[in-house]
Amino acid sequence: MDSQVGPYLNNKALCSPLGAARLCQIAMGCAVIAMVTHSAGHNGSQGVFCMAAWCFCFAMSVLVFFLDATRLYSCLTVSWDNLTVTCAAFATLLYVTASVVYPLFFVGSECPYEGCDVRNFRIAVTVCSILGTLAYGAEVALCRARPGQAVVGYMATASGLLKVVQGFVACIIFGALANGSEYSRYAATIYCVVVYVFCFAVTALVVIMTMCGRTRAVRCMSFDRFVVVCTLLEVLLYLSASVVWPVFCFDSKYGSPWRQSSCPWGKCSWDSKVVVAVFSFVNLGLYVADLIYSQRLRFITSHVPTNSRV
The missing domain is CATH 1.20.140 (Butyryl-CoA Dehydrogenase, subunit A; domain 3)
Structure with missing residues (x-):
């Protein structure tokens, strides 16, 4: 009943x-x-x-x-x-x-x-x-959480919304990688792909944890500290990938700095490499902004009802 x-x-x-x-x-x-x-x-x-x-x-x-x-x-x-x-x-x-x-x-x-x-x-x-x-x-x-408002729903904060954008940008990068980017030619470019996959997995993990309400603590760390640690790691990894990828794709020693006229539109590996490089820097900026916001965030994990619109 x-x-x-x-x-x-x-x-x-x-x-x-x-x-x-x-x-x-x-x-x-x-x-x-x-x-x-x-x-x-x-x-x-x-x-x-x-x-x-x-x-x-x-x-x-x-x-x-x-x-x-x-x-x-x-x-x-x-x-x-x-x-x-x-x-x-x-x-x-x-x-x-x-x-x-x-x-x-x-x-x-x-x-x-x-x-x-x-x-x-x-x-x-x-x-x-x-x-x-x-x-x-x-x-x-x-x-979206307003300034000075008690933060209960992490995904309503600027940091949480940035997580969604980061995941979306990573999907664009994966699409470009799959479109003939020739990332398997060098170990360095394979490393960049590993960085993109790892950072996407960590970002997805944080989003899934918040949606499932698993935000009380992670091992010896509070959830907000866990987010800051993960974001700092992602910033460092993306910084390295944003440097390594252009070097091994556009330096004349490893790749081509210019697009060849014979390269067909829509199926050109050089275009895919440019897309990966550009969105790598975009995601790096997003992770840096996320780190700044995460430093200022104090997430409430006490017994506050999340279904506030009942």
Whole structure:
């Protein structure tokens, strides 16, 4: 017998700024998927990626809204606040990427051979995708910990949100590595790949620990100290990889400092090496910023309820 007193549905899931943001996410996701399926199209690997991103985010938003509205998230053995802000941050990054990739490859100034109606649908898809990006960003902004606020949900802090961005950038690096980067030619470049994989695994571990509520202590260290130690290690490793990778890819002794004209667009190893080098420096900057924020963070792991929106 259910002992819960009061309404079974959570009114705040609908009648609140956070609920409105999630409803907007669902509406924009539904509109995008419907228009792409109906007429806009998603040919090629770029279109498949965009469609997969939109479908994944739509399914995730529907699930989060349903669990929040029915309060069924209380049956899950996870930190609900940490889980939802992590999902919103990741969805924001996916939507930003899709909102750039889709118009870049599918929207032109002239009508395609399918007709101007197709172009108009693709423009509408881009607009709805941008609105969806704003909706997910609004959820992150609403859930983000404010200065001077007691920090209960780690993923709502600047350090926690940076963890999501770091993991997303690492996925871009892995994609470039898999696209003919020739990283296996030298032991030094293999070392860089090991660094990228190790740092991604540590970042994913921290995110999973917070979403599962395992933030009381790690061996002899508190959770916030554990995060600082891991972040410092990641900064040092990424610093070494950011130096080693360009040397063994673009120095004339080991590689080529210039892109050869015969290298085909989209399948050029030199392009993949540039992408890895650029995003290595991007992630290095993110880890440095994360280290600075982590130093100032004091995470509360006492008996404070994480499901604060019940």
